[in-house]
Amino acid sequence: MEVKEREAYQAVIGLEFHAHIATRTKMFCGCRVSYGDEPNTHTCPVCLGHPGALPVANERAVELGVMAGLAMGCEVAPRAVFARKNYFYPDLPKGYQISQYEEPICTGGHIDVQTSSGTVRVRIRRLHLEEDTAKNVHVGTSGRMHGSTASLIDFNRSGTPLMEIVTEPDIPSAEAARETALRLRDILRAVGASEADMEKGQLRCEANVSIRNPDGSLGTRTELKNINSFRFMERAIERELRRQREIVASGGTVRQTTIHYDPEDDEVYETRSKEYAEDYRYFPEPDLLPLQLSEEWVEGLRARLPELPEAMRARFIKQYGLSEEAAGVLTVERELAAYYEEVAAQVDPRQAANWISGDLRALLNESGLSISECKILPGHMAELIGLVQSGDLSRSAAKEVLERSFETGERPQEIVEREGLGTVGGDELSGIVERVISSNPEEARRVREGDRKVVGFLIGQVMRETRGNADGGKVREILMEKLGS
């Protein structure tokens, strides 16, 4: 389509994220935060909402929330107030969720996002702290409450610390939305505020999607719920934008609804109409005093902020002479960046970047392992790259060694020695070159006479003799020397 139409119906997207805060214990009690444990094994009167139980705010969660905010350039409120969000649902033991409403802990800030059409600055409206609900498990149906024979509740998740991060509707495309989510994940991981794994439900996202009408007015927005992977996020938003554009282009109006995306058939569905807004009857939580955050405390946290992905990317480009792209890949994951830096300290940093962002990452992706699970230690990686650099190992042989070492964790040097993969060189190589010259007199003569085109043929013959374990440059050097040209 239809570039024109796209321009006329420009996308206006805002994102809302819920990220589990990486604390050991819950938001308002001392129960352990856990995933996948036996149901209802980490509960107490507080997270079960028993009568008379009172919440006590988790200081570490407050700290991590503020650090995430600082990392995005947010302002930290000197006073933040917890509020009750009232609604009835079986997974909400108190009948209200403790959240923040009028006075959130962080406001302002931004994330800069690179897209194919340039840099987009996505402003952060607010970041606030809250608790997660319990988890409903519906028995006897496809997992939905309606029509199920019974509903079970696992309260292990009840009270898990969350931060909600809301962006301004600054996002102009599905691609930019996906990039925003990725950058946010990087930041949260960098400061240790959240593991932010979408697949594990540690990072959940909702998108408010609307389009700008040709007359410049803003269309009705719909709420895209339950986005659980970065990949589907872009597709889901793209699909919803298309739906809205089609409605408007054909003279209809978009209804304010909640939209569910089905990746199976790449289709969006309205799940419920939002004719009236739910009334959560927010009011300040009387069981918790307002958080008082002194400037010194905030500055103390700011000083403890680690190097953020953006800064690290810039440093990698400058310090190691990497391309924008390679630096981007290597700084997405903190562990990967650290791995890289360890290798780059021992060998040529650009070579290290090539090997790690290319071959090693491909192996990791294939196997589904993370860098911290990788069996090749940084020292071994450096050793392998060193062998290639010194000409002792050919590139193709090195790939083979890398794969073996990746599987077994063996030292590259050992593999090379055992398998005889080392480069043929010195007297041996000289001998092979001489043999090739004498068994191809016609070609040798033509080279001597200055026909450079057949040099490649002779090199190929030598390489065949060495089964590829020779350095091409070296072979050419010896060959030319012996043929006296």
Place this chain on the structure above:
Amino acid sequence: MLELSAFELAGKIASGEVSAREAAEAASERVEAAEPEVHAMITPTPELALERAERVDERRARGEELAPWEGVPIAVKDVLSTRGVRTTCGSRILENFEPVYEATALARLGEPVVVGKANMDEFAMGSSTENSAFGPTRNPWDLSRVPGGSSGGSAAAVAAGEGWWALGTDTGGSVRQPAALCGIVGLKPTYGRVSRYGLVAFASSLDQIGPMTRDVRDAALLLSAIAGRDPRDSTSASAEVPDYLAELDRGVEGLRVGIIGEMMGEGIEPGVREVVERAARSLEEAGAEVGEAHLPHQEYALAAYYIIAPAEVSSNLARFDGVRYGMRVEAEGVHEMFRRTRGRGFGDEAKRRIMLGTYALSSGYYEAYYAQAQKVRTRIIEDFRAAFSRFDVLLSPTSPTVAFGLGEKVEDPLAMYAQDICSIPANLAGIPAISVPGGLSEGLPVGVQLMGNHFAEATLLRAARTVEEASGFRFEMRP
């Protein structure tokens, strides 16, 4: 033994003159004798009392030093969590609910010899204990009258000698008003002075647990047991807990006492007013300076209270939904189950306040009601601040009337709400207040209320002690 104060009894238990077991048995006998008429208890716990008393005696026999309040039988309002003992809050919805943990205030008593869980208005909402799902309590002074509320069961239990003392809770006067109507001492401490952990919330920003006792000394003793910071209640104060008993007899020489003009006029029974005036004179005779104090926004306190408290109620009672504990009425679908459980589980007053509060917090009405009420609250706090710049203690009636007849105000919620007109401001401001018997009117006890600045309980107790001594009123077991 039954005529001793808790302080005296504790002394005898500590010295071995009386065993805790004997005291527990005596209390339980009183429960058995008085309950058919008074009905102060929802759940008498004679076995528990005996078991705990025996442990106290064993510890003493082992040479352990007992805390100065240990072994004294106590009645506990049924809104405080007791591990393994049903805690109903006076409601059908929690009829068979047994908490898995103990409220902090109780746990601080060490081995509390609990003689029973005392009757109360459902979820502490009411001023007569007629809103209990388990039937009303009667006033031991006159069985045709109410004991006040919502801690009416606790007050009646103490007046009837069913325990030497009791714990109540006070959200708008629920410790002081029944204490006044039953002729005992009731103290609402500063908000945050006593941990609310384990107190089933009515209105969290107003609730406070308080001692209900035979005399002022006992109130000082019980307060010193339960007061202090609790890490499990982040609204509990870390301010140091003074030695209330040691302060008690310092007298009132030089203390500035202000009679609150706005609480001595219309609506106050003449007999009640007389008793309060007499109390003022006795303070003056004991060396205090007495003048007139003013709380200009007093007339709005009731209205603000009846917005803020129901707003918090509507949220606090949401957890009673039939999902995890307490009553459940089975129905098709979860929302229908919620609806029927709550419909059958809650009584009229609870429902009335849930609806009021839900309305007051609704978007579109929040500003007009809840936010406005909070502004009034701020004004009232400022009124008190101004008053305390001139006076150390403020004086008023606790309740505008003496005990009224059972059923008399049931049909008229507003008349019932007006019972709290003198007590509510202290809750809105979070300041401490005490009701001490000042004498009789029409043969029924009248409570005198003293209010102090935040954490000035020691001063209040001194002044209350002076009123108590001058009144000539002495605790006497009834009926």
